[in-house]
Amino acid sequence: MPIQYADGGVVAEHTAVREAVGVFDVSHLGKATVAGAGASDFVNACLTNDLGRIGPGQAQYTLCCAEDGGVVDDLIAYLVNDDEVFLVPNAANTAEVADRLRRVAPDGISVTDQHTDLAVLAVQGPRSRAVLEATGLPADLDYMAFVDVEHGGRRLRICRTGYTGEHGYELVVDSDGASDLFEALLAAAGEEGGRACGLGARDTLRTEMGYPLHGQDLSREISPLQGGARWAVGWRKDAFWGREALLGEKAEGPRRRLRALRATGRGIPRSGMPVLDGQGAVIGRTTSGTFSPSLRVGIALALVDSAAGVDLGAEVVVDVRGRPLPCEVVKPPFVPSHVR
Template identity: 70%
Template sequence: MFAPFGGWEMPLQYSGGGVVAEHTAVRESVGVFDVSHLGKATVAGPGAAAFVNSCLSNDLNRISAGKAQYTLCCTEEGGVVDDLIAYLVDEDRVFLVPNAANTTEVVRRLRAAAPAGISVTDQHEEFGVLAVQGPQSAAVLDAIGLPAELDYMAFTDARWRDTEVRVCRTGYTGEHGYELLPRWDDAPALWEALLAAAAEFGGRAGGLGARDTLRTEMGYALHGHELSTEISPLQGSAGWAVGWKKEAFWGRDALLAEKQAGATRKLRGLRALGRGVPRAEMVVRDTAGTEIGRTTSGGFSPTLKTGIALALLDTSAEVKPGAEVVVDVRGRALACEVVAPPFVESHVR
């Protein structure tokens, strides 16, 4: 089953599986995702890493060559154009993986700011991205001859069938996992090899449906939902991805001012206390009936067997974990407990 997503036709789920089966495979064994829609771009030239560090929010000086970092491309007003992964190749080369729909804008902004000698190359369709996620993910890589002994957020360039594949121990599921970046034309053969190896461990292919339930259980942001040009890192619980001590990055002054004043909204988790499933863009009220925010993502949690949601709640409401709130689910009041994500235990490190 396919659906449009980020300008691409993407699988929601695969035949013979379904969202719950694909989700469970990742939590208990291994799942393989084709997320080649994700953007890819290279910033290269003398001092490229320093240039990227002066633009994006996180501090590349926190990591060394061969490591990747979650970071944000912000507006001068403190909103988020995109959240992305930066691969630090060396001081003169940084490889970026933005979200599909935002790649053009991220590249445009970097090109507009780049000094002489720094190039920004859009490589969206030069590389595929295949994610291998779950407790058996290392075994799958071992089975096809790719390196699996990597620290969290470390990457290496390896050989597979006489072609180069970048292997990084990252992911979007909360499980031990990897993201592989083969050349575009090599991605189909690698996909088939990964699926064959995963099947030996009870694994299967996973689509966008399972990817969304997995990331929601972890409280991971999806751009356009928990982060956007209207939702700052501080509001979307991504302040940890800001290098607050850096002298320069896009949006620095606005974010520092917001940090000092205190964000007016805060991302929280909601766990349904009864039957019902909260979805995105539903009104959240306190027990007195006052509107205090809206959900940003939501759905049924296959792990917890109940409805869960992420929501931006007004900080003035002083709603803390353990409190009860009410979500308006198509005119029906659904009582929910406020929790601090993740909803389930993380196994990424």
């Protein structure tokens, strides 16, 4: 996946997704299937969110945590039926997630890494539905619902998900059929004023929505409570990896929290920059930061000490390589969401 396409650029690609449609090749994402009698119950006892909240044909954002509550990965779980769950982890973490599941899987349940067998294409933006329909694909899906279809002699899984905040879809297809499908989607997108989009636009789009990136906003050192993902934890479940540690942190309160910062001065915050209070004391550090093409200002996500009492509307300063950048604490998303 390129940072940007030669005929595009990050801002042009970002704008296409917000105003029309963009097509992403996100085949670097992981893919794995857990299958066998009781597979859904097994996955539910491992990952944080509660698969009991959804039914077959629906997908769910969830977390794979370590026993200390750190986030090994955040991923999407597709509930096919009671005996099959399809997982889409982040690329670098696929092997570890699969290995963790495989090590504790009971007899009769298999965990198959399909990273190289399957590709994932994302169609995102207000004209995404028109693109799917023009390509002969079903698009009338509820948010986080999916359907398996035959298209061009190949099996295709279509889900109303995405990482941009816009109405969109992610399509899972056999790797050897991905190129033809990508070209067909791209041709239809061109008719709607859209274009191919790369990693740069993917990052600016997700940051505008306040969506976390694993390794920056969630990690082995940043728990779901610290990273703003407590909603993805099934607190009433009897079992999931990291349950006791997370219940303890919940009772005590996390020592730091992820905050969304919008620059009120000129400058662009980047990840890893100190966050200061009004007296110049360091109270946190940015985890993600970029220039928002939609707002035309700098925005960031930052882990801030809970003891600092930084709430909505508070003013802080980001140290941008020795230059103070005033920012306001806001509630994400930075831009309105059209995803539902």
